Amino acid sequence: MLERRAAIACLMASRPKDLFVVPGLGSTTYDMASLGEKDQDFYLWGAMGGATMIGLGLALARPNVKVAVVTGDGEMLMGMGSLATVGVQRPPNLAIVVFDNQRYGETGMQASHTDRGVDLVAVARACGIAQTLEVQDQAGLEKLAGLLGGLKETLFARVRIKAENPPRVLPSRDGVELKLRFRKAVAAVG
Amino acid sequence: MENQTGWPDQLFDVIKAAEIKQVGYVPDAGHARLIERCKADNDIRDVVLSTEEEGIALAAGAWLGGQRSALLMQSSGVGNCINMLSLIQACRFPFLTIITMRGEWAEFNPWQVPMSQAVEPSLAACGVKVYRVDDPDEVAETVEAAADLAFNSDLSVAVLLSQKMIGRKKWVK
Numbered sequence: 001m002l003e004r005r006a007a008i009a010c011l012m013a014s015r016p017k018d019l020f021v022v023p024g025l026g027s028t029t030y031d032m033a034s035l036g037e038k039d040q041d042f043y044l045w046g047a048m049g050g051a052t053m054i055g056l057g058l059a060l061a062r063p064n065v066k067v068a069v070v071t072g073d074g075e076m077l078m079g080m081g082s083l084a085t086v087g088v089q090r091p092p093n094l095a096i097v098v099f100d101n102q103r104y105g106e107t108g109m110q111a112s113h114t115d116r117g118v119d120l121v122a123v124a125r126a127c128g129i130a131q132t133l134e135v136q137d138q139a140g141l142e143k144l145a146g147l148l149g150g151l152k153e154t155l156f157a158r159v160r161i162k163a164e165n166p167p168r169v170l171p172s173r174d175g176v177e178l179k180l181r182f183r184k185a186v187a188a189v190g
Numbered sequence: 191m192e193n194q195t196g197w198p199d200q201l202f203d204v205i206k207a208a209e210i211k212q213v214g215y216v217p218d219a220g221h222a223r224l225i226e227r228c229k230a231d232n233d234i235r236d237v238v239l240s241t242e243e244e245g246i247a248l249a250a251g252a253w254l255g256g257q258r259s260a261l262l263m264q265s266s267g268v269g270n271c272i273n274m275l276s277l278i279q280a281c282r283f284p285f286l287t288i289i290t291m292r293g294e295w296a297e298f299n300p301w302q303v304p305m306s307q308a309v310e311p312s313l314a315a316c317g318v319k320v321y322r323v324d325d326p327d328e329v330a331e332t333v334e335a336a337a338d339l340a341f342n343s344d345l346s347v348a349v350l351l352s353q354k355m356i357g358r359k360k361w362v363k
Contacts, residue, residue: 022251042254044277046273046276046277046280047247047250047274047277049243049274050244050247050250050274050277052247053244053245053246053247053248053251054254054277055251056237056248056251057212057251057252057253057259058251058252058254058255059251059255060212060251060252060255060257061211061251061252061254061256061257062255062256065255079244079247081241082240082244082247084240085238085239085240088237088238089235089237175277175280175282176281176282178281179254179281179282179283182254183254183256186254186255186256187256
């Protein structure tokens with residue numbers, strides 16, 4: 001089964017300059033930070049359930065950049081209604097990637113709804129997101145990396161990952177700093 | 191719309207003048223006219239939400255991309271927003287919301303009352319500055335001031351439109 005740190009490294013290996021990432025509260029924020037803290041990543045330390053909507057607001061505001069929300073199954077479950085909202089807007093420059101370990105990693109690896117059969121890809125599709133992807137292996141990851149690099153249509157992908165807690169890599173927790181440097185990086189794209 | 195005497199149209203003009211480009215909303219009778227105007231405007235992206243808290247995260251994302259956003263909601267929606275407002279405060283995002291009040295004037299539905307009473311103290315507890323409007327002639331000026339405060343000073347500001355001003359909901363047609 002895919003390991004989360006190797007998976008995020010693969011997805012971001014050929015990251016284009018105009019790809020901005022909103023990682024969700026918890027493990028996906030540490031996963032992104034494990035690749036080195038970057039101005040182009042808006043790390044979340046709270047606002048559980050809000051990652052997808054932050055990505056939507058950004059994608060609508062800046063059609064000339066690509067936006068990837070990279071979040072966990074628990075965070076996505078809390079904001080599941082936002083998939084309906086994205087399904088109505090369908091910005092071509094927005095991708096939502098869920099790292100699904102079927103666990104709440106931050107609170108002690110308790111089982112999430114996806115462990116009991118809730119299918120987030122089916123939810124996304126039912127909400128009107130036509131381009132969806134199930135990723136289970138390295139080939140799938142490479143396909144997803146390619147789609148992120150040349151994003152042309154709203155994308156929802158679920159990456160099935162192993163339930164593990166790799167060492168935490170903590171980015172800045174200063175929200176004002178995160179906001180200002182991210183905003184500057186977006187503006188620099190022109 | 192017979193009880194709406196032009197303030198929604200003035201409000202729309204204020205939103206245009208403030209260069210607000212994304213308007214998040216949950217459908218609402220009090221905001222119906224304003225929402226229609228926003229939907230008809232090619233320069234404004236109207237984003238229908240499944241719950242009000244989505245509009246807070248939307249506003250944060252819009253600002254990260256250099257755009258201004260506003261959230262239109264009803265008093266009951268404030269209760270859905272509480273934790274998401276921490277995003278606004280922690281990052282000091284500018285935030286503007288315009289709230290139509292229920293549960294405070296000739297209300298027919300008692301279930302509207304508890305949240306209505308909690309609106310001002312909840313917003314204050316979450317660091318949101320609150321303006322209240324009872325006079326239709328003061329709607330435009332108040333929202334203009336709220337937008338200036340929000341976007342020029344990076345603050346979160348709510349404008350409450352009183353139920354007395356909006357008018358009674360007609361329950362029997």
